[in-house]
Amino acid sequence: MIEPAPDRLTRMLAMVAYLRDNPAVPVEEVSEHFRISEKQVIADVQTLWVSGTPGYMHGDLIDFSSADLDHGMLTLLDSREMDRPLRLSPGEAVALLVALQSLLGTLEANDERSLVEETIAVLRTAAGEAAAAADAVEVEGRRRESDDRPARIKEALAAGQRLRLRYVSASDQTTERDVDPLQLLTDGQRWFLVGWCHRARGVRHFRVDRILDVQVLDMPADAHPDVELTGRTEPDTARAEQVRLQLASRARWFAEQLPDAQISELENGWLQLTVGVVDIAWLSNIVMALGDEVRSVEPPDVAELLAARARAAVDDYAVMGLA
Amino acid sequence: MRERVDASERMLDLVIALSHTRHRMTKDDIRTKVNGYRDSASHEAFERMFERDKEHLRELGIPIVTLTDAVHEDDIGYRIDTAAYTLPPIDLTPAQMGVLSVAAEVWQDSAFAASAQRGLTKLRAVAGGTSTAAPGVALRMRAPDPAMTDLLQAITERAPVRFTYRAAYSGETTVRTVEPWRVHARDRGWYLVGHDRDRDAQRSFRTSRIIGKVHRVGEPGSITIPESRPPTPERVFRTPVRLAIRPESAAALRARGSVDSSMDTPSGVRDVVTLDVSDVENLADEVAGYGAAVVVLDPPELREAVLRRLRAVAALGGAQ
Incomplete structure (x- = not known):
């Protein structure tokens, strides 16, 4: 993917400020610090090197030590006064602050929590007025105090057990x-x-x-270096069977919370949801819960499977005299 | 010089030029002197390029200031005040940078995700050392919808807004005029809370149902946001429920209650499990999902709620 121009511009300016404070820093270290490849570090430096004030003659341009670069190190010689670190825009401050507040909602009271609180305080100082918009945002965590399962899993992750x-x-x-x-x-x-x-x-x-x-x-725990973590909270549905559901408007909330679903509008507020299904049991749970908010399921064999399950359940109520 | 200059390189030269200009640069100055603008094909191409770059820079927190000449009022000039866009001095520890790296990963692909990453890049400029991160623990949230940026700005500036909204039940769209108060995340969705002027009452709007742009319809500072926040209702566990569950089934339900006895039914032996719930409709969703494995004995309203769902699904098949 091609990197958006504003992202690259931001990084190049950040790099100038960073190099002002860190002379003769190895390229490898810059690449780790900014989480980009060494090749990209060099490409950014090459761009900075030919950038400067109109005229663009020697002396107008941002300058680096070529001798140091030959030894795999970066030293800024002339920043053309571009070495001030950039302040955060309101959008950037809000995105980070709301993320930190959300993180806080998932943590129990311990060292981890106070570290996040400290970070929020520093970020507020850094953002200044740009932090104001974050005050209008509330994130509701549904934390159950009695649930120690996440804590135990974290413990195992940290210890590698x-x-x-x-x-x-x-x-x-x-x-x-x-x-x-x-x-x-x-x-x-x-x-x-x-x-x-x-x-x-x-x-x-x-x-x-x-x-x-x-x-x-x-x-x-065994090491699993080949595993690539997607960071998605739902399993990958890309190669799943595509199932189409026609849903009543009341079920819109449900369609909206599925990360990879496609929603299209039908007449009278009905909507069509297309979703990748890996596990038919998952789909069954959902369709049973939605009940009459689903008016059709395609393909037909999936619809028949779900209907048969529901009929069997209704029969059990009937034989017990409950339906 | 090269044929085509990359947009990030062009913006870099624009930032340097406008920060260094003694007083200001006019559009003509920019077009004739700044690298990357010199090769724009036409006047229109230059205008489009310049406007887009200006907008990008504003989003990045590097606003271009517009200056008019006192003598020639039509003659507009531009500059950037570097002192105004500097990050205040801060001290970030590697551990705090680690937390920020985790925070920047929270949003799943959206404008919020890009903003968080850019903010992190800016902070890296002043952070020494390599960040340390807690292993493996991560938060992933559905990011706010596109309307969010405009809504937050309107809240910050205390300005009323107007937008087109699709109702959840009817699916009908209406134009709403709202005094925006705050935004909150609940049940994996984002909501705007405010005063709906047409209905003269407090309303909550799911931001994913806002269609198109959010428009300002009043001056900044023209609304007052009430301080008091309604307390979040505590979850109360009330209704007693009795379920007849097939052996070895519905372990997740069993874990929340207790097995009292067992009963013989025409479809075999079942365990009688009792538990207390706060929301019967919510439990009906879950119980219906178990199909024939779980039969509701009490209360009747839960049984009806489950049967209603099952009958509806039974009608979906070909053998109706």
Whole structure:
């Protein structure tokens, strides 16, 4: 992907300010600091080197030491007064502050929490007036004090220990699995554990509210360097079967919360939701919950499968004299 | 020089030129002197380029100041006051930079995600050392909708707004005029809370249902935001529920209640599980998902709510 021009401009100016404070810094260190490749560092420096005040003659341009660059180091010789660090724009301050406040909502009272609070204080100083807009934003965390499962998973992540879970899948199967934890994700409401499941021999997403019991084993977790973490709270639905649901307007809230769903408007406020389904049990849970807010499901074999499940359930009520 | 200058390189030269100019530069000065603008094909191409760059720089917090000449009022000039865009002196520890790196990853692909990353880049300019991060723990949130930036700005400036809104139930669109008070995130969605002028009452708007642009319809400072915030209602656990659950099923429901007894039914033995819930409709969603594995014994309103859902889904198949 091509980097947007404002992002690159911001980084080049940040780099000038950084190099003012850090003379003769190895290219490798700059690349780590700004989280870009060494090739990109050099490309940025080459651009800065030919930039300057109109005229663009020697003396008008930002200048670096070529002798140092030959030794893989960067030294700024002339910044053309472009070495002031840039202040945060209101949009940048709000995006970072609201993210920090959201993080705070997911943490228990401990050192981690006070570190985030400190960071918020520093960021407010840095942002000045730009921080004002963040005060109008409230993030509601649905934290249950009694739930110690996230804390135990974090402990295992920090120590690199393996976990033993008793887990209820979407299809209501309870299994015991040994899992090497890779990442603990939350969307502010629910928690998800991404881990290498030794039972499934692959990466799996686990909803923490479906973990009945979690034990930190006295055994180190294996390293899984090949696993690429997507950072998504839902499993990858790109290669899933595409299912189309026609939903009543009342179910709009539901369609809106699915990250990869496509919504199109139909007549009279009905909408069509197209969503990738990996696990039919997941779809079944959703369609049963929505009930009469779903008026059609495609493809037909999926619709028939769901209908058969529902009929079987209604029959059970009937034989017990409850329906 | 090269045929085409990259937009970031052009903006860099513009920033340097406008920060160094003694007094100001006119558009003509910029077009004839600043690298990257010199090769614009036409007057119109230059205008478009300059306006876009100005807008980008404003978003980055480097506003271009417009100056008019006292003698020739039509003759507009531009400059950048570098002192005004400097970050105040701050001291960021590697641990705090680590927290900020985690925070910058919170937003899933959106304008908020890009803003957070740019903010982080700016802070890296003054942070020494490599950041340290807590391993593995991450927060991922659905970022606010495009309307959010305009709404927050209107709130900060105390200005009323007007927008087109799609109602959740009817799907109908209406134009609403609102005094915006605050924004909050709840149930994975973003809401604007404010005073709806047409209905003369406090209303909450889901920002994803705002269609198109948010327009200002009043002067800054023309509204007052009430200080008091309604307390968030505590969750109360009240309604007692009895469920008949098939053996080995619905472990997640069992974990929230207790198994009292077991019963024989024509479809086999079931455990009777009791639990207390605050929201019957919410539980109906969950219970319906278990299909035949869970039958509601009490209360009748929960049973009806579940059956209503099941009957509706039963009608979806071909054998209706």
